[in-house]
Amino acid sequence: MSVAIALFTRDLRVHDNPVLHAAARAAQRVVPLFVLDTGITSGAFNRPNRAAFLADCLADLDHGLRERGAALVIRRGHVAAEVCRLAGELDADEIHVAADVSGYAARREAALRKALAPRALFVHDATITVVPPAAVSPAGKDHFAVFTPYFRRWLEAPKRKVLRAPSSLRLPDVDTGELPGRPDIATGEIAPELPQGGEREARRLLRSWLADVGDYPALHDDLAADGTSRLSPHLHFGSLSPTELVSKTAKSTDFVRQVAWRDFHHQVLAANPAAALHDYRTKHDRWRRSAKDLRAWREGRTGYPIVDAGMRQLLREGWMHNRARLIVGSFLCKTLYLDWRLGARHFTDLLVDADVANNQLNWQWVAGTGTDSRPNRVLNPLRQALRYDPDGDYVRRYVPELAGVAGAAVHEPWRLPAEQRAGLDYPPPMVDLPSGAARFREARGI
Incomplete structure (x- = not known):
């Protein structure tokens, strides 16, 4: 047979x-x-x-x-x-x-x-992707370097039909081997709230998401609402098909656009494998070296609550909200002026959805060495906090030291009355934001 x-x-x-x-x-x-x-x-x-x-x-x-x-x-x-x-x-x-x-x-x-x-x-x-990396490309080039024209072509590209699961399979006479459990391959400390893996869990999340996807345009950047699909780990491991996901959420252009970003990064990496380790578009940065600053960032002890909340979420869940990823990435690369590869390596250590294409190239986008058309933009963490966590609920969820601080005041604990500040086991800001931005602009020559 x-x-x-x-x-x-x-x-x-x-x-x-x-x-x-x-x-x-x-x-x-x-x-x-x-x-x-x-x-x-x-x-x-x-x-x-x-x-x-x-x-x-x-x-x-x-x-x-x-x-x-x-x-x-x-x-x-x-x-x-x-x-x-x-x-x-x-x-x-x-x-x-x-x-x-x-x-x-x-x-x-x-x-x-x-x-x-x-x-x-x-x-x-x-x-692994919806559209194969080489299926769409601009005239005379092997890949798109800008997302918006890529997305237009991506939407027009033919998509294969969703395939049914086989109803039955016949296995030859073979030793199946030993199925590994978590202790066999997951050596080291696991995030205490790590999401569960597997196709059944992915499909359960998908069913739930289909009921909520209509709220995505309004909530996807709302840190406290957590209005994202949480499906990225399942897309990374393939316990959910990106093609099926797009076919079932096609009416939500905003959400489909985010799935297309995943394909976009795959086609960039396919054309430029070296971008996993080297600048896609170098700015000739001479990054600072500071083990102390890097450690404070990793541990979520920067003194900026919105940054620390994102880093604490990563430690707790092995996952981080996308808006928080942008905030903590900009803070590391452009406020602290530390090498994006240090951030990418830390995310690789902890993120359950980290893959080479999306992790490395998203970090390059944030650092301004990748495909961002505004490579020198700096995300001010205070402005980001007030816009995307206006009541401070996201910060209080992940920074328990500040749980007793009401409202938006949680984003600037250094402005609290002295007697209230004294009772907080929370560090002062590790860097002055205007000074950090000025250092970045000087380093980039802008």
Whole structure:
């Protein structure tokens, strides 16, 4: 009987999965395979929050496959070697995998092609993104460097149809291996309020979001309202299909636009893999070095409550509201004038939704070394706080030292009466905002 391997990477779902769909159509028996890649598990990108979420996703994927008569096959080692070994054992005719854009993904695909020849390797676009990175491009160029014209073309680009989950699957006689639990791969401290992973949880969140998405234009920047989908971790791990998400939220242009930003960054990285570590558009910055300032920022002890609330949310949940990400990023790069790579590395350590394309390129956007058309803009944290957390509820939620400070006064605790200030275990501002902005403008020569 014919055998095909569906190699899962960042597409950990049974619904709307082109890789699984194609493998099931190609062969009588399907091997749903995930390789715990030692190139990742032994490296800096394997961090406790994402590892724990991954373990949840794998367990739930196994559940979904078993409901259909199969199971998730687990192997540990180098991906190409393990896939090649299993293909040889089972005489698999075809191997299917999702296309991805990072330098690591490109090397993995090249290694698979070399190891598997002459077996057929099929790489499926529009699995991790809605529109494949190279599907739209400006005349004479390989990618868009500005989002707005990209989004116009993205909206017009053909989208594939949402695929049904297979009703049944037949697994060949194979050792499925041992499904990893959180303790097996999530070594280190996990955020106490880390969200749960897995396709069932993703689909539950999606159902809830479909009832709320109409409020997105009014609430998406409201920090206290938390009016975002919270689906970014599931998009990162592929426990939810971005194509299905867009198809079900198509009437909310504001929300769909945010999903398109994700595709935009993927096409930038696909064309410029070096942007993961180097300036996309260099400003020749000579970044300050201050371990003390960096530590205060990481710990949420900058003395600016809106910044500290965002950093404390990250520590508590392994996630941060998008508006808060912009505020804390601008504060690090443009008020403290510290290297964006330090912020990106900290987010990589803690964010459950951190991937190379969105994390690195969003940091470059904030730092003014990426695709922002106004690279020297500085977000004033006080103005941002009063606009997006006017009553201070977001700050009080994450900075318990200030829980007793009423209203907008929580954003400027240094202005409180001396006797009230004395009772707060909260630091004074670590930098004067006008001085920080002036330092940035001088460094950039503006």
